[in-house]
Amino acid sequence: MLLEKYKIEEFNQAGLAEHKRRFDFAASYVKNIDEVLQKLIDFQVAIPSWALGTGGTRFGRFAGGGEPRSLEEKIEDVGLLHQLNRSSGAISLHIPWDIPQNPAAIKALAAQHGLKFDAVNSNTFQDQPDQKLSYKFGSMQHVDKAVRKQAVDHNIEVIRHGIELGSESLTVWLSDGSSFPGQLNFRKAFQNTLESLQEVYAALPDNWKMFVEYKAFEPNFYSMSVGDWGQSYLYASKLGEKAYTLVDLGHHLPNANIEQIVSLLLMEGKLGGFHFNDSKYGDDDLTVGSVKPYQLFLIFNELVEGMDARGMNHATDLGWMIDASHNVKDPLEDLLQSVEAIMIAYTQALLVDRKALAEAQQANDVVRCQEILQTAARTDVRAIVAEARLRSGGALQTLQAFRQLELRKALIGERGLKAVSTGL
Numbered sequence: 472m473l474l475e476k477y478k479i480e481e482f483n484q485a486g487l488a489e490h491k492r493r494f495d496f497a498a499s500y501v502k503n504i505d506e507v508l509q510k511l512i513d514f515q516v517a518i519p520s521w522a523l524g525t526g527g528t529r530f531g532r533f534a535g536g537g538e539p540r541s542l543e544e545k546i547e548d549v550g551l552l553h554q555l556n557r558s559s560g561a562i563s564l565h566i567p568w569d570i571p572q573n574p575a576a577i578k579a580l581a582a583q584h585g586l587k588f589d590a591v592n593s594n595t596f597q598d599q600p601d602q603k604l605s606y607k608f609g610s611m612q613h614v615d616k617a618v619r620k621q622a623v624d625h626n627i628e629v630i631r632h633g634i635e636l637g638s639e640s641l642t643v644w645l646s647d648g649s650s651f652p653g654q655l656n657f658r659k660a661f662q663n664t665l666e667s668l669q670e671v672y673a674a675l676p677d678n679w680k681m682f683v684e685y686k687a688f689e690p691n692f693y694s695m696s697v698g699d700w701g702q703s704y705l706y707a708s709k710l711g712e713k714a715y716t717l718v719d720l721g722h723h724l725p726n727a728n729i730e731q732i733v734s735l736l737l738m739e740g741k742l743g744g745f746h747f748n749d750s751k752y753g754d755d756d757l758t759v760g761s762v763k764p765y766q767l768f769l770i771f772n773e774l775v776e777g778m779d780a781r782g783m784n785h786a787t788d789l790g791w792m793i794d795a796s797h798n799v800k801d802p803l804e805d806l807l808q809s810v811e812a813i814m815i816a817y818t819q820a821l822l823v824d825r826k827a828l829a830e831a832q833q834a835n836d837v838v839r840c841q842e843i844l845q846t847a848a849r850t851d852v853r854a855i856v857a858e859a860r861l862r863s864g865g866a867l868q869t870l871q872a873f874r875q876l877e878l879r880k881a882l883i884g885e886r887g888l889k890a891v892s893t894g895l
């Protein structure tokens with residue numbers, strides 16, 4: 472479904488005077504407002520194909536209606552988000568849930584919506600119906616070489632699909648690990664995993680990156696074979712310069728200092744990508760910024776500082792993606808909220824007075840350091856984010872536009888109430 476442009480313009484027209492008043496006020500506090508706006512316009516966050524349907528828990532799933540039934544419809548949904556916020560210009564596919572039957576046609580459809588293909592994701596955490604060997608006891612770590620080979624071959628196939636679509640990175644997240652003490656020899660599991668990753672790495676095209684994603688626990692509850700940033704960094708370092716660590720916000724133990732992890736990985740040139748979400752206890756699927764917005768700001772603060780220190784392009788040098796799929800919200804509304812939260816935290820991080828902060832740090836003025844960060848974090852930047860969207864043709868308020876234009880109703884009309892998204 473393509474939204475007629477005039478509908479967004481009409482929506483914006485109604486709120487324009489109020490927006491201008493708010494923006495002028497917010498901009499009066501920002502020295503380099505045009506530079507900030509350009510950075511916001513450039514910044515794009517990829518949408519994962521599995522976030523477009525209602526997620527389930529292991530207890531149940533409550534589909535909401537009008538969900539995309541095919542890869543084509545998933546692309547249309549991301550296109551719709553991108554029309555509204557102009558910041559969702561990429562889609563990240565999951566193989567085998569989204570195998571493109573006709574890559575050329577899929578590529579053309581994405582281009583029509585102004586979308587690129589972000590990282591492709593492999594799946595060795597489930598058994599597929601036509602699969603010969605089971606991943607019940609792991610994939611790349613498995614004691615049986617034949618299982619490891621099957622996992623390697625699958626990842627190479629994922630790269631092949633990615634090449635056809637113009638993707639330039641592979642994200643490997645392994646559910647491998649153990650649920651009981653004694654189940655695994657940790658060292659052998661590591662070595663098997665490394666050897667398998669090396670085989671996949673060897674199949675990467677020259678211009679590709681490999682992201683090694685870690686997760687502290689789940690589905691394995693005693694050990695994970697890529698359980699934290701140290702292990703991921705170890706694999707990425709041993710693999711080579713095309714391998715990087717991927718940080719997923721929800722994949723840490725409670726209270727982990729994620730901003731410090733980000734800072735050090737950037738320092739080492741080994742931070743490759745980011746998965747945004749939020750969590751309170753163990754679930755890594757809550758909406759970005761819904762529980763710990765200050766932590767999100769602190770992470771962006773380190774990202775901006777660390778990328779600037781290395782002269783990196785904020786928009787293109789790291790992979791930005793949302794990774795969340797919850798079960799009680801309209802998935803598209805949830806994604807609009809997520810992208811908004813990311814843009815707000817990014818903007819606030821851009822407003823940090825870096826020179827003053829460096830001076831305060833040098834002088835051990837702890838109070839002033841805190842004040843500088845909180846001044847940025849407490850600034851209401853919503854009108855600045857809205858102005859960036861307005862300048863690139865999006866809606867002043869995305870969620871309100873989605874509701875006012877009754878887009879879910881239109882999707883249900885097109886796809887039916889019983890349409891359930893493919894994937895998890």
Ligand SMILES: [Mn+2]
Pocket residue numbers: 644684719746794
């Ligand atoms: Mn993730």
